[in-house]
Amino acid sequence: xxxxxRLRPGAGAIDGRAVDALVEAMDSGQVVLMPTDTxxxxxxxASRVGIESLARVKxxxxxxxxxxxxxxxxxxxALFDQPQQGLVRVAKAGWPGPLTLVxxxxxxxxTGMSSxxxxxxxxxxxxxxxxxxxxxxxxxxxxxxxxxxEPLCDLRNWGELTKVWPEARSIDCLVxxxxxxxxxxxVVDGSAEPSGMPxxxxxxxxxxxxxxxxxxxxxxxxx
Numbered sequence: 254x255x256x257x258x259r260l261r262p263g264a265g266a267i268d269g270r271a272v273d274a275l276v277e278a279m280d281s282g283q284v285v286l287m288p289t290d291t292x293x294x295x296x297x298x299a300s301r302v303g304i305e306s307l308a309r310v311k312x313x314x315x316x317x318x319x320x321x322x323x324x325x326x327x328x329x330x331a332l333f334d335q336p337q338q339g340l341v342r343v344a345k346a347g348w349p350g351p352l353t354l355v356x357x358x359x360x361x362x363x364t365g366m367s368s369x370x371x372x373x374x375x376x377x378x379x380x381x382x383x384x385x386x387x388x389x390x391x392x393x394x395x396x397x398x399x400x401x402x403e404p405l406c407d408l409r410n411w412g413e414l415t416k417v418w419p420e421a422r423s424i425d426c427l428v429x430x431x432x433x434x435x436x437x438x439x440v441v442d443g444s445a446e447p448s449g450m451p452x453x454x455x456x457x458x459x460x461x462x463x464x465x466x467x468x469x470x471x472x473x474x475x476x
Contacts, residue, residue: 255427258426275287282298283425284423287430288381291458293405295311295397299393310423321393322375328386331359332359332362333357334360349377352441355454356443357444366391397421406432407431439458
């Protein structure tokens with residue numbers, strides 16, 4: 254039976270025991286289910302083995318890229334290969350938050366996490382995730398749902414979900430963070446485009462016009 258950890262609403266600082274349990278599970282090669290600032294995610298070590306484990310649970314091709322979650326903007330930017338100044342400005346303005354940035358992977362990127370030479374990175378606005386990544390380093394994550402399904406936003410729906418997603422029963426550690434906003438992060442390609450501008454890959458909570466203003470360093474109140 255999966256281990257269930259409930260985070261206490263309004264409790265302030267995250268209970269260190271929850272972080273310890275996740276570190277132990279991930280160090281032993283397990284996939285865990287945990288809340289973020291957007292939707293619930295499946296998380297594993299940021300390695301080829303971790304990606305394969307996530308793909309097995311999710312029921313999809315292990316070659317499909319997954320995002321990397323980090324503790325700080327600095328930790329995230331260190332995974333890119335000489336990011337453009339526009340991308341650096343966007344990261345510093347939008348992180349922590351519901352924003353995934355895609356750019357060329359650098360030498361410091363976790364092995365097996367790069368797709369076509371790029372890597373997707375996010376620094377969530379969620380204390381549990383950030384404390385976990387401070388302990389174990391960047392982690393691989395994908396939304397907690399079967400391939401093609403709707404993201405999980407409330408763990409109260411978990412029992413019904415596993416009826417149509419039997420692979421999820423192999424998850425050993427579940428963290429209940431209560432109902433979540435339910436809108437996946439904005440995804441932006443910040444690699445070296447010929448135009449020198451970022452490209453929107455998926456709309457989300459942060460409007461693309463705002464991201465462009467950060468990229469160009471244009472004050473948001475400029476008419």
